[in-house]
Amino acid sequence: MTPAKPRPKKALVAFVLLALLLAGGLVCFRGVELYRDVFQSSLVQKRVLPPLRAVCSAVERALQRRGDPAERAARLYRDLPIPECLQHPAAAGANSCRLFLLCLDGASWEDVDTFGPLPNFERLRREGVWTRHDSTLLPISSCAWNAIDTGYLPEQTGVLGFQRPAAGWPPRWETISARDFATKTLAQRLDEKGEMVFTVNLLNSYPEQVERGVLIGGWWTDPKGVFTMPPELSEALRRRGYTPLLDWQPRLRLLGLVWALWIGVAVILLRLGWRKRRIEAAVVIIALGGLLLLFSMAYWKSNRELRSPAYRLETLLESQFYPSEQIVLRMFEQPGWRFGAVHLHEIDTLNHHRYREEEARRGCYRETDRFLGALLDRADERTLVAVVSDHGGAYYPKVLDLPAWLYAEGYLTDDPAASQAIAFHEASANVGAIRLKEPSLAEEIKERLERLTDPITGKTMVTRVVLRSELHPGPAREEMPDLVVETEPEYMVQAYERGYWQKKFRRFKSP
Template sequence: MARVVLLGLDGATFTLLDPLLQEHRLPNLARLMQEGVRGPLRSTIHPLTPAAWTSAVTGVNPGKHGIYDFRRRRPGSYALDLVNARLRDAEPLWTLLSKQGRRVGVFNVPMTYPPDAVNGFVVSGMDAPGVESSFISPASLRPLLLAAVPDYQIDLDEGTEDEEVYLSRVEALAEVQQQALDTLLSRHPDLDFLMAVFVATDRLYHAFWHYLDPASPAYDHEHAAVARSVHERLLCRIDDTIGRLQTWAGDDATFLVISDHGFGPLEKDVYMNRFLLDIGLLRFRSQPGYDSVPFAEAVDWQSTRAYSFGFFGNIYLNLRGREPQGCVEQGREAEALMQQIIAALQDLRDPETGTRMVDNVYRREQLYSGPHVGEAPDLLVVMRDYAYMTRDGYEGVHGNLVGKPMSLSRHRLVHTGNHRLDGIMIMAGPGIRAGGYITDATLTDIAPTVLYALGVPIPNIMDGRVLRQAFSDEHLAAHPVRHLAGPLPPLQSPAQRQLAEMSQRVAALESRVKQLEESNQQAAARIRELEAVIADRNKQIEGVVQMLHYREEMLDRYQRTIFFRAYQRWQRLRGRVLTDKE
């Protein structure tokens, strides 16, 4: 049976790949392109890791799977909670394939903690708390992996201002993750589907884009050599991994290399709450700060009509009936307020350059569909092709509308690169056109395309489509796309599945305890029966012993009687003999 290998390069972009390809530095990646297709891969809006990777592996938009950002509003509160796979409300590729009896391996994919129980293994990615957590399924695989790769890291420790230290950490991360993947594949040679994500590219691009992209406004040629050298080694290491995976998977395997988003320069930080403050829609009771008063505690909510939090540009209305202290009526008042905000955003200009700051403002219903649309921001703001951005944690801490990119911590490098909508997709394998270029591919197309390559029917719930333009007409005719008839069975979240599994285990234990109790009762009854038998046997033995004693006594008496009679007879005979002699 054919295999599919889905390799993720977080944040990869043809902007940086193509120069290395032209220099023949990436032969395995180049061969995939020659034998298959390549093209841009459109990310989610916003092109954020949690939403993007989750959309890729489920084939549905965030309105269906429910994950938009790294944090989300806690229902009924202004407080924020971290997001992980417990909140994913759509089934990923690996559980769908497991139900089909396929063997799967999942390595370091973001938003996979806690790991799903699958027919194979899952090693959780960046949302896992650490290597001390239960980040691997099955749990028995964790000590084996950590014994083989004792320095294994889930993600990069960014706590440094030293560029050389940071670069060495990026390379160390890539090395241990490659070792871990090699270890896993040596123990699981029979996988039908493998997905692995390398995040070192994204971590490098965020901090060193001004050294890597000559077109960046902040490009620093004088100090670029070290970072560019690390980048080349990193991509060459990944290319070597692709070569080993090709050997492992065999000639009939299908390969997909994708990124969750692209990359480009980060020019400005935007303080969206300063904008809302300036137009009279936000009020503070006290000045918020990253290390002082939390944003939610500093806001005068009863006088606030709109607020922002999260990455890239999100605006929420303070709706009555949704927010705890909402003051905006849903319906006409909310609609008028959104129109006011959109108009003000479209007129927004950079105070330093005079250029427009906003490319588009989307209502959430324009982008998403499904049961979780209500959890999305009311308005999503795309600023200057994401060269301008808001960043989670900056809410209200700056006095100006825009400023140079800054760091939340004195012990962290300032970011000079940011995500872009177009990532990469490279695909090669049986039935795929050679040397082709595809357009209009989106992240939600990845899951149905993988299922198609494996011959598995595609659930109707998926928003994505099979990338037919990547396949030859002959292949499509011989292998028509199949869809699942009818709705999918109700899906449980990982937390619900874990609870169900625990309930099953508890029920099994209770059943076992009941069986043991019944066995104990049966054993006790048998013991009583045996005790009665033993008591009866003891009585019989006592009777036999008494009889033996009696017989011994009678024998003794009989022996004494015989002896006495013999003695008497001997005395009589002796008397006669003596008489005869006289």
């Protein structure tokens, strides 16, 4: 008589299932904290992530489309229909001057010198004029680019970020568009004079308030709807795979492949063990599903730890750089425009997510230099090509946690509605912003911040604190933060993202 095979006890199976359910609940309830505690630990960083990076890179290389992406973009956009308004000579005559802006987000002359030789940037400096300039007081892209496009400061344009503050306390924010600008852009002024313009990927540019010309919207426009002017150009671009947003498909492809493998394993286990070992098969399937869920969380949320392919140089160039280049070159060759501009975000994206990977950043600058050379070669004696940036990029080894400092000083409490001050990530890098419930506290907080020192080195951390009353007069000055804090170059200001002040406040602890 064959002895019966021992089966796992039901209590053990129930315990395993309960543990998995609790783990799933923990993931859902404390996803961000779990991600920080687990996936950023030294053990995971040294032992787990390196093989995962290798697997991700190998799979993504296998999923990459064949052929040179630059040549493929050139073939796709070679027959892009050009609106008739750009094909006819400009109204001001054949001898009228033209201006084209090459807007490089996050670029700087320091990087140009570091990643050189870049012959076309050097040609631009040698044959033209160049200088270094400061960014806006709030050195965030939307503020700076709108200041460049209008010639006015944020307190005059009303563009204080990618959102604008609404009335009430605690502060709330609303998404902005081109209709919310308090001042006219250069494109609008030229449009009023009957001139033709074309812009590609400019931030917050849609819907542009112009009646003629060509506009291709940038980020925060609907890629499935109308994002161009004239409207029929949207469908022509969509047929060629163009999108105004960053292409996240590589992430989705890899996650889809992983979960497809899990489904395949689940089917095999069920077919092999459904009759005799159905409980064991179910436990294995659920356990693998839990592990894949954790992996998916890490892969989706992490850009630096797992080296997400959405931020690889090749993906950035293929998704938007090469298509934008071909679109601009097609329109640049037309005789009917007086002003043109394109916004390229690839340098800034690498600054945010891969700043310490110099080869990737060097490759991006070289591609940008090649594009600049193509523009300079096509420019005639009446066409002025200008390169401009909104801010640079840097690595910050230290952090100043403004919300934690406000909490330690008693200005911030666990209840934001009862707090006297809230710090938000309204600026960037080494600049932070504080909004007050009582503006009379501004001078007091300014004095305390200016005396703030590093607990390790004893050096002053804050370079300057600008009060709202010290800003230029303008229709949007009252919407500006009560205080703008600028730190020394080695300190990055950390604050809460807009709308996420409900997060649990961290205590300010000295090392």
